[in-house]
Amino acid sequence: LLMEKYQNAVSPDLMSLFVSPPPPAQEASLTNGAPVETPSPASTSSLFNRLQLDDDPEADVRDPYTETAETRDLFVTVDDPKKHVSTMETYITYRVSTKTSRVEFDLPEYCVRRRYQDFDWLRMKLEDSQPTHLIPPLPEKFVMKGVVDRFSEEFVETRMKALDKFLKRVADHPVLSFNPHLNAFLTAKDLNKRQGLALLTKVGESVKHVAGGYKLRPRPAEFCAMGEYLDTFNQKLGTIDRIAQRILKxxxxxxTELREYGTVYSSWAASEEELRRPLEGVGGCVATCCGALDDLGDGMSQDFLPVLREYVLYVESMKNVLRKRDQSQAEYEGRLEAAILRKQEDRTPMPAEVEKCQDKVECFNADLKADWERWQSNKRQDFKLLLTGMADKNIRHYEKCQAAWESLLTVLQDKQAEDKTHETN
Known part of the structure; x- marks a missing residue:
């Protein structure tokens, strides 16, 4: 009887956890987190379909957060890195410029300087205050000592681009962009980083207390599909990253060998007067190929690899949100099951804390679905730009090499004609 009374207040899907067994598991793979039936594991040729890199006319329709430039009212930029040296430490700060028409800002424009730990503070505050949303990742703070110079121009430039992308993603989010911690980050001269406690820690302890010893029911199919997609996507990214690193090495x-090779021809030309022009031509071609290869390597290390690494971190962020959703579901199911098992009189209303937990789960599910669609839309755009950019860089590399060697053919043909003229005379 008690279960019949609760059926009017609890969604059928959640009540089915207690009145009927879960449906049998089915093999499924993902296309942007939607479960579809596939007869076999994903192959290499199907990776591009999984990433949805092709033009998808319905992509913008499915994205609940699609915005045009005309509707945006918050613009942020991270640039102008500066090195600061003191007796205690050496660090880099970045200029954060803001333009906005929102009423919660006192001025239309702001310009402050922030260091990496300030961005890290902002992200932690967003995670604490917006636990149901996907928080964009930051570039990793630590680098291997002796391998990467964190004050080098290349490293600072790469980190600046990553911080700029992080802040733009937050500012374009329809919920995170209104967070008061973001407002403080963009406007305050000095951040008060000590205020506030780790809300998420408290929530986690509450869930452990309520759901301790309770075995979580299976995730709903759509969230299982998300988890499977993230595992596959992360595996593919890891493989591509390892191969790209090896190619770069x-x-x-x-x-290094090619530069030495070109130097030999240049020095040889000094001792061979009759072959001077052809030998110098070969040396010049090799030098041109060296420059083109150097540019290609810079593009891979500064543009290609950082995007791969960003999405590896994005996967971890999304998995973290899924775990929080599971904790929220466990808390709700634990409270609901405890209420059902208690012997209560007829007409006893559902405990308020159960309804509150149910609302929390539904809110979590809705926010996670919306952020998932937004993330998929951003991913499609990022990987289109990434792969087309990589193709363009490779084309330019080979065009430069081809043009250099074709110019050498002209030199060799002129030399051959000159030699025939001398023989005739």
């Missing part, structure tokens, strides 16, 4: 070694 081999290119660097080849470039």
């Amino acid at each position: 081999e290119q660097s070694e080849y470039l």
